[in-house]
Amino acid sequence: MRLISVALTAAFATFANAHFQLQFPLPRGPFVQNSEPTFCDGYTNAVSNRTVFPLSNGVIDLDSEHPTWTVGVIISTVQNPTSFSDFNSSLVVPYFKTSGEGGFCFPINIAASNVSGIQDGANVTIQVIFDGGDGILYQCADLTLSANVTVPSNATSSCATVTASTAASSPTATASSSAAGKNMLTVPSVVAVLLTGLALLL
């Protein structure tokens, strides 16, 4: 009886604290569950060991602990972005909704975002914005963009699905070009809620 209640409590705790973990590129520091609802998972300063990341045709790999979720990515060209106001408000990966727990990859074409200052050799920070239904979560990765590298194959070995060849320039393009296409539905109400949340933060 006691064991059962401990197990139930543990299961409930796991569910209540369900989050996501950025796998590639690596985040600013080790995942901090309680800080994920805040800017950059609580890491307010850029790190110096930046990931050299493809200027075009990059991939983001994350682990989702939620069955259904919406994700988008914003970018900053500030050397040390310390707040949401340092990020460009336009999305480098537009919000899309999908389902599934575990490893998941989706394309990010930073060059196609047209954000000024993006070029070979530029230092940028991306912030992944994730909503699994119980609050908005954030993780950041500090990058040096390079026209000369591709995504290392081991960076995507843990995710079920990858489509890295298409620019995600609009929600429609993301929805149709990404892997697991049948799950990639854009839901305007969720997008509107997230955009509203983001606008309030900016």
Ligand SMILES: *[C@@H]1O[C@H](CO)[C@@H](O)[C@H](O)[C@H]1NC(C)=O
């Ligand atoms: C940078 O170094 C820290 C501390 O060793 C580590 O936790 C982090 O994963 C590293 N980041 C990258 C992008 O390699």
Ligand SMILES: *[C@@H]1O[C@H](CO)[C@@H](O)[C@H](O)[C@H]1NC(C)=O
């Ligand atoms: C990029 O960041 C690294 C480490 O943070 C720094 O040493 C380098 O000078 C920066 N490069 C540019 C072009 O700002």
Ligand SMILES: *[C@@H]1O[C@H](CO)[C@@H](O)[C@H](O)[C@H]1NC(C)=O
């Ligand atoms: C970026 O600029 C190119 C060329 O002007 C344009 O075709 C493309 O639609 C723009 N992308 C975005 C996301 O605005």
Ligand SMILES: *[C@@H]1O[C@H](CO)[C@@H](O)[C@H](O)[C@H]1NC(C)=O
């Ligand atoms: C933000 O990105 C848009 C294009 O997506 C660009 O037109 C604008 O200049 C950028 N703003 C800054 C401050 O870089």
Ligand SMILES: *[C@@H]1O[C@H](CO)[C@@H](O)[C@H](O)[C@H]1NC(C)=O
């Ligand atoms: C990519 O290659 C070009 C040509 O060799 C070089 O000028 C540039 O510095 C390289 N970019 C990076 C980020 O290393």
Ligand SMILES: *[C@@H]1O[C@H](CO)[C@@H](O)[C@H](O)[C@H]1NC(C)=O
């Ligand atoms: C991929 O391989 C590189 C170089 O061997 C290593 O530094 C990195 O940690 C590996 N990444 C993953 C996600 O296993």
